[in-house]
Amino acid sequence: DAKTTQPPSMDCAEGRAANLPCNHSTISGNEYVYWYRQIHSQGPQYIIHGLKNNETNEMASLIITEDRKSSTLILPHATLRDTAVYYCIVRVGWGSEKLVFGKGTKLTVNP
């Protein structure tokens, strides 16, 4: 079973920041938080991951609470192409650990 809980859907205006929350209250000390997105039945695309520090890359920022029980993915300037299902996954950070997908959040960016 997925170890994360996400809202089923969210809307965001184009050009505004999209803040996608994720609860992972049972996360273990060696588990990372990963974010993927899936654009209309394409293969999932990696966005970002982190352990306990906030992370930023060219796509997004990841804010993890101090107790690590929740996190927020931030798309700073959402575009229409960011409309997708976003999956928050917790897993051990190295290979061989399978990805367990929850239901994700359907983000719709509106013009």
Next chain:
Amino acid sequence: SAVISQKPSRDICQRGTSLTIQCQVDSQVTMMFWYRQQPGQSLTLIATANQGSEATYESGFVIDKFPISRPNLTFSTLTVSNMSPEDSSIYLCSVEGGVNTEAFFGQGTRLTVV
């Protein structure tokens, strides 16, 4: 990064037949993963394929229905056997990029069983 090529990208098959899906990676990887995504649903792991050993299947998936081959470190196949309309799904291949890196996915095979 890893580039994954899946074939076919889509197919329409008759019930009772079988379809073999191919997954080719542009680099050697230890583990490959096969997922199923039923219409409107999230991804579900079918099995993990290691080179040189039998695949490890998740609960609810069996080898007779979803036989997997892993002949080398860059290639794997998934066969969907004796298909029924309930097997209509997108099937995705995935690989790990390495220690503390992300997983990479193919574009999927969209299967429709009629």
